[in-house]
């Protein structure tokens with residue numbers, strides 16, 4: 771299951787960040803979800819909640835923000851939003867585009883609960 775694999779990677783990253791900050795809890799998690807990944811938000815949420823159940827991130831609010839596809843034309847440099855399977859540049863008409871957004875699932879921001887800085 772695609773979403774479970776993605777959720778596992780996200781939760782690994784999340785728990786690493788929480789550990790680095792000695793967090794005692796996680797309030798919110800924002801995930802930018804490239805539309806090319808074709809993620810089912812409900813499946814991702816289900817996997818996420820199952821994975822954080824026994825961790826400090828238990829009860830965190832997961833926000834899934836869809837990221838549209840963007841492309842950069844290698845021929846003329848224009849940035850544009852390609853259609854599904856249509857990567858022709860609207861300026862020069864060439865189909866020599868590099869996808870610059872919409873491909874990845876990224877942990878965008880994390881709200882942590884920390885016990886406060888301990889005086890050194």
Ligand SMILES: [Zn+2]
Nearest residue numbers: 843846859862
């Ligand atoms: Zn172009």
